Amino acid sequence: MNSKILEVEKLRKFFITSRGTVRAVDEVSFSVEEGETLGLVGESGSGKSTVAYTVVGLHSPTSGQIRFKGEDISRPVSKRPKALKQSIQIVFQDPGTSLNSRRTIQQILELPLKVHHLGNSRDRKERVVELLERVELPPDYMYKSPNMLGGGERQMVAIARALATNPKLVILDEPTSALDVSIQAKIINMLLRFQEEMKLSYLFITHDLSLMRNVSTRVAIMYLGKICEVAPTMKFFSNPFHPYTKMLLSSIPVVLPEEEAVKPAKITSEGEIPSPVNVPPGCGFHTRCREVNGICSQKIPEMMEVEPGHFVWCHLFPVVTTPTNLEKGVSV
Amino acid sequence: MGETLLEIGNLHVEFKVYEGRLRVLNGVNLSVQVGERVGLVGEAGCGKTTTMKCVLKILTSPPGKITEGKILLHDKDVLTMGSQEMQRVRGHGISMIFQDPTAALNPVFTVGDQLMSVIKYGSKGSLSKKEIKKRAIGTLREVRLPDPERIFTNYPVQLSGGMRQRVCIAMALSTEPELLLADEPTTSLDVTIQDQVLRLLNELVERHGTSVIFITHSLGVVREMADRVYVMYAGNIIEGARKEELFANWLHPYTLGLMNALPKLTGGGIAEGIPGRIPEYLDPPSGCRFHPRCPRAMQQCSQSIPPVVHAADDHDVACFLYRGETDE
Numbered sequence A: 001m002n003s004k005i006l007e008v009e010k011l012r013k014f015f016i017t018s019r020g021t022v023r024a025v026d027e028v029s030f031s032v033e034e035g036e037t038l039g040l041v042g043e044s045g046s047g048k049s050t051v052a053y054t055v056v057g058l059h060s061p062t063s064g065q066i067r068f069k070g071e072d073i074s075r076p077v078s079k080r081p082k083a084l085k086q087s088i089q090i091v092f093q094d095p096g097t098s099l100n101s102r103r104t105i106q107q108i109l110e111l112p113l114k115v116h117h118l119g120n121s122r123d124r125k126e127r128v129v130e131l132l133e134r135v136e137l138p139p140d141y142m143y144k145s146p147n148m149l150g151g152g153e154r155q156m157v158a159i160a161r162a163l164a165t166n167p168k169l170v171i172l173d174e175p176t177s178a179l180d181v182s183i184q185a186k187i188i189n190m191l192l193r194f195q196e197e198m199k200l201s202y203l204f205i206t207h208d209l210s211l212m213r214n215v216s217t218r219v220a221i222m223y224l225g226k227i228c229e230v231a232p233t234m235k236f237f238s239n240p241f242h243p244y245t246k247m248l249l250s251s252i253p254v255v256l257p258e259e260e261a262v263k264p265a266k267i268t269s270e271g272e273i274p275s276p277v278n279v280p281p282g283c284g285f286h287t288r289c290r291e292v293n294g295i296c297s298q299k300i301p302e303m304m305e306v307e308p309g310h311f312v313w314c315h316l317f318p319v320v321t322t323p324t325n326l327e328k329g330v331s332v
Numbered sequence B: 001m002g003e004t005l006l007e008i009g010n011l012h013v014e015f016k017v018y019e020g021r022l023r024v025l026n027g028v029n030l031s032v033q034v035g036e037r038v039g040l041v042g043e044a045g046c047g048k049t050t051t052m053k054c055v056l057k058i059l060t061s062p063p064g065k066i067t068e069g070k071i072l073l074h075d076k077d078v079l080t081m082g083s084q085e086m087q088r089v090r091g092h093g094i095s096m097i098f099q100d101p102t103a104a105l106n107p108v109f110t111v112g113d114q115l116m117s118v119i120k121y122g123s124k125g126s127l128s129k130k131e132i133k134k135r136a137i138g139t140l141r142e143v144r145l146p147d148p149e150r151i152f153t154n155y156p157v158q159l160s161g162g163m164r165q166r167v168c169i170a171m172a173l174s175t176e177p178e179l180l181l182a183d184e185p186t187t188s189l190d191v192t193i194q195d196q197v198l199r200l201l202n203e204l205v206e207r208h209g210t211s212v213i214f215i216t217h218s219l220g221v222v223r224e225m226a227d228r229v230y231v232m233y234a235g236n237i238i239e240g241a242r243k244e245e246l247f248a249n250w251l252h253p254y255t256l257g258l259m260n261a262l263p264k265l266t267g268g269g270i271a272e273g274i275p276g277r278i279p280e281y282l283d284p285p286s287g288c289r290f291h292p293r294c295p296r297a298m299q300q301c302s303q304s305i306p307p308v309v310h311a312a313d314d315h316d317v318a319c320f321l322y323r324g325e326t327d328e
Helices: A048-056 A082-087 A105-115 A121-134 A139-143 A151-163 A181-198 A209-215 A233-238 A243-251 A257-262 A323-330 B048-056 B083-093 B111-122 B129-142 B148-153 B161-174 B191-208 B219-225 B243-248 B253-261
Strands: A004-017 A020-033 A037-041 A063-068 A088-091 A169-173 A201-206 A218-223 A226-232 A303-307 A310-313 B004-017 B020-033 B037-041 B064-073 B094-097 B179-183 B211-216 B228-233 B236-242 B308-312 B315-318
Touching: A004 A048, A004 A201, A020 A037, A020 A048, A020 A201, A020 A226, A037 A048, A037 A209, A048 A088, A048 A169, A048 A201, A082 A088, A088 A151, A105 A121, A105 A139, A105 A151, A121 A139, A121 A151, A151 A181, A181 A201, A181 A209, A181 B253, A201 A209, A209 A233, A218 A233, A218 A243, A226 A233, A226 A243, A243 B191, B004 B048, B004 B211, B020 B037, B020 B048, B020 B064, B020 B211, B020 B236, B037 B219, B048 B064, B048 B094, B048 B179, B048 B211, B083 B094, B083 B111, B094 B161, B111 B129, B111 B148, B111 B161, B129 B148, B129 B161, B161 B191, B191 B219, B211 B219, B219 B243, B228 B243, B228 B253, B236 B243, B236 B253
Parallel strands: A037 A201, A037 A218, A088 A169, A169 A201, B037 B211, B037 B228, B094 B179, B179 B211
Antiparallel strands: A004 A020, A004 A063, A218 A226, A226 A310, A303 A310, B004 B020, B004 B064, B228 B236, B236 B315, B308 B315
């Protein structure tokens, strides 16, 4: 177990704009164990996609460190060695724009193979057919263009492309949020099967907590560029601690009475996520929090391990400053 | 049972395109009682929005064309109404809230200007300008926008997505319509904001006694928003029942597939989903349009269209698996 494929430590990504500095990701630390799925959940504007893009190298971090199998990779993709790029792949949210509509599916799936010099042209064609088979698409799809396919089929091509180089870590940035539930179910089950077969680790970005309940090993909640709570999935849903997590969970519309029972007692959602340009002082959530008290607007809380593996970033759970806790607080 | 406000009967809609005719709506039947909240659920492309556009007569024509059917509002057919009469219906008979509040609001006019023109043309009798403004600010207060006087002078870009949708709700309800058509009003919003907007809508609808048709692709949302639920697939209503009955007792294989495919908060993994995808309208499957994807399809499914049967108390389903009283 305990081998970490990805470690992110005190990652910061700020964007300088004419209207001020956008603190998209502010001191975020987490890790992904080998073979697990870490669900990174948050509302729009919470910085979850920025984390994904920084890990892949589409953004270079403002400060902090990203380590892949212990090696420091805190730099943009242009400065990363090719072998590394082969190991980390990403699937984007909207397959309508992430696939080039002027290329055939064959060209799209061949490109990563060409870039990484995997096989000659005949091998590559065989590999394309094999990849299409894996995602349960007929081989003659390689002559089609992406806009001849449906949304679900396009996303399957995008997944096939991500798997072409046999990666170790795949970042899934809301891969099913643009799709219908019946197609989502198919894609999710496929992703889970690939994870098993190819020993993949997933960083799964989404806003859908119900989906995370069924997919991830651990869940991390982001709010305004910070991680509020991290816990193993079972604990996260049976015993949430952070007031924001409780608000999120109680806002989810569900279909079964049994699900109603899982939700924390109705917590009325209030307010909106503040702009990341003007982050409120102290804990960023204090403007919407029901359990707010004086300290929340003054001091930034610290990450606290409330039970084994369950970390909460909230003043309701004060940090006991023993050396072990400090150490753990950093290595979330 | 109360008085029927809206009745859609056997509605067929076609779109003429270069390749031929897209037969989108294939005999939609739906009715709304006075004061009832009706939910219309279905996946993308099943014809939910097209149905609503027919009710308001804002279907783009050509290429769209209503080939058959009737839409009765208080026993009067909307489809035969003249444009002036229709204008009155749109004024204070029926209002609509669209999915994307950013596209629904005009970016070059202030919220106040847009709201005032709705009130000016939508209300009965003439109002003074001062009176209109007072009402506009009142409706903004009613949808619980903070500082309504300031919002009144703001442009839509100055507001967040949730606030814009509140403005759209204020507009739709400002003329006190009898029927509100809400077309996925919370799809573009975050879950905590969605929760707020849904609660607000429920509260306002109850206070004004407005009837609602709530369109959504989310079974969870419809469970919170509707008294009666219709499930739509490929241009047909395939199942309809009271909410409690429907969520306790799914009948149609499609509804069952959807329910199973939905990730649950209780965990337990996700079922495989429904194979295939929604059919092409150019050449839709014969008989029941769901039969090529149906795990329980029989021979007769591809031969004739299943009639709507009352399978249980207040529960209609269009599927050959169920026998019961037929409609006629």
